[in-house]
Amino acid sequence: MADPEHLAWRDLAVAVARAGAERIRARAGAADLRVDTKSTETDPVTEVDREVEAMVVESLLAARPDDGVVGEEGADRAGTSGVRWLVDPIDGTVNFLYGIPGCNVSVAAEAGGQVVAAAVVDPLHGDVFAAARGHGATRNGHALRATSASDPARSLVGTGFGYDPERRRRQAEVLVRVLPQVRDVRRLGAAAVDLCWVACGRLDGYYETGLQAWDWAAGGLVAEEAGARVGTVGDVPLPDGLPGACIVAAAPDLFDPLRALVAAAGAAEV
Numbered sequence: 001m002a003d004p005e006h007l008a009w010r011d012l013a014v015a016v017a018r019a020g021a022e023r024i025r026a027r028a029g030a031a032d033l034r035v036d037t038k039s040t041e042t043d044p045v046t047e048v049d050r051e052v053e054a055m056v057v058e059s060l061l062a063a064r065p066d067d068g069v070v071g072e073e074g075a076d077r078a079g080t081s082g083v084r085w086l087v088d089p090i091d092g093t094v095n096f097l098y099g100i101p102g103c104n105v106s107v108a109a110e111a112g113g114q115v116v117a118a119a120v121v122d123p124l125h126g127d128v129f130a131a132a133r134g135h136g137a138t139r140n141g142h143a144l145r146a147t148s149a150s151d152p153a154r155s156l157v158g159t160g161f162g163y164d165p166e167r168r169r170r171q172a173e174v175l176v177r178v179l180p181q182v183r184d185v186r187r188l189g190a191a192a193v194d195l196c197w198v199a200c201g202r203l204d205g206y207y208e209t210g211l212q213a214w215d216w217a218a219g220g221l222v223a224e225e226a227g228a229r230v231g232t233v234g235d236v237p238l239p240d241g242l243p244g245a246c247i248v249a250a251a252p253d254l255f256d257p258l259r260a261l262v263a264a265a266g267a268a269e270v
């Protein structure tokens with residue numbers, strides 16, 4: 001149901017994500033980035049991930065001091081208002097390290113167990129994606145519509161891989177089974193942008209196993225509000241902190257066949 005409050009939260013998400021994205025634009029690909037690793041040796045974090053998270057959290061709490069916030073780089077505040085913000089300060093950190101477009105700030109507001117407002121700002125592509133539940137989705141102010149694709153063999157499909165080497169080996173095996181059955185596959189390196197590209201028709205569909213809530217929350221709402229379907233293999237609940245489910249987002253008539261295809265390829269078992 002359309003709630004006017006969601007529009008205000010969407011606008012706040014856009015404002016804070018834009019400010020963070022300016023920092024990304026200024027530092028993407030810089031030779032002097034300080035880089036640490038997180039879950040595995042291939043999982044990078046830079047000082048800019050931490051700076052942008054601090055900026056975004058500070059601005060959100062300045063505007064809405066009673067809200068909760070969870071961020072990829074450690075922000076974790078319970079709040080009392082019933083509204084929780086999910087923040088990925090740099091989704092696509094590897095893209096950011098190399099100066100490749102697609103690195104983005106992803107901010108979503110959740111209330112009543114649902115994501116209700118979202119912004120994904122991808123400064124190197126010049127894209128500001130925004131959505132509020134019941135009010136549609138936009139890119140740079142223009143309304144979005146997912147494609148009318150229905151046949152996987154004529155569909156361009158995005159996917160991604162986490163950082164765990166063993167899981168990556170299994171994901172590669174799934175990809176070997178998926179690739180011959182679709183038009184082609186794109187690996188953009190940023191889950192939030194993959195989902196927004198389903199929304200704006202640059203992809204027909206997308207699947208990935210092992211995302212965290214901050215990876216899928218904002219982009220997932222943008223996709224849904226553009227008419228795409230977003231769900232999981234096996235209809236398990238979308239992950240909130242415990243990665244495991246295989247998320248599928250696709251043009252409405254493609255969703256069931258694509259989900260069946262990636263399920264048969266073993267995407268949920270990786």
Ligand code: IPD
Nearest residue numbers: 091092093160161162189190191
């Ligand atoms: C990653 C990116 C990548 C996806 C990974 C995510 P991060 O997010 O979205 O495309 O395949 O699963 O972890 O680590 O750059 O914020």
